[in-house]
Amino acid sequence: MLELRPNCECCDCDLAPDSREAMICSFECTFCADCARDALHGVCPNCGGGLVRRPVRPAAKLATHPASTRRVVKAHGCAS
Ligand SMILES: [Zn+2]
Numbered sequence: 001m002l003e004l005r006p007n008c009e010c011c012d013c014d015l016a017p018d019s020r021e022a023m024i025c026s027f028e029c030t031f032c033a034d035c036a037r038d039a040l041h042g043v044c045p046n047c048g049g050g051l052v053r054r055p056v057r058p059a060a061k062l063a064t065h066p067a068s069t070r071r072v073v074k075a076h077g078c079a080s
């Protein structure tokens with residue numbers, strides 16, 4: 001199951017499970033759309049893979065398969 005992380009790994013802003021601003025790589029590294037575009041240029045800084053928009057889990061499914069509450073933040077942010 002996809003881990004729906006609650007925040008951007010770069011700027012630590014909140015990303016709701018139904019946010020259309022959340023971007024992920026294949027390892028579920030999670031970023032907001034602003035960081036993904038402006039700071040990362042669509043490439044995950046951890047694994048080098050591409051970032052795509054995270055699919056939204058339907059609200060009814062969140063009741064039985066809740067989003068992650070584990071915040072992951074990159075130690076020094078994503079400033080290049
Ligand atoms: Zn961000």
Ligand SMILES: [Zn+2]
Pocket residue numbers: 025026027028029044045046047048049
């Ligand atoms: Zn990654």
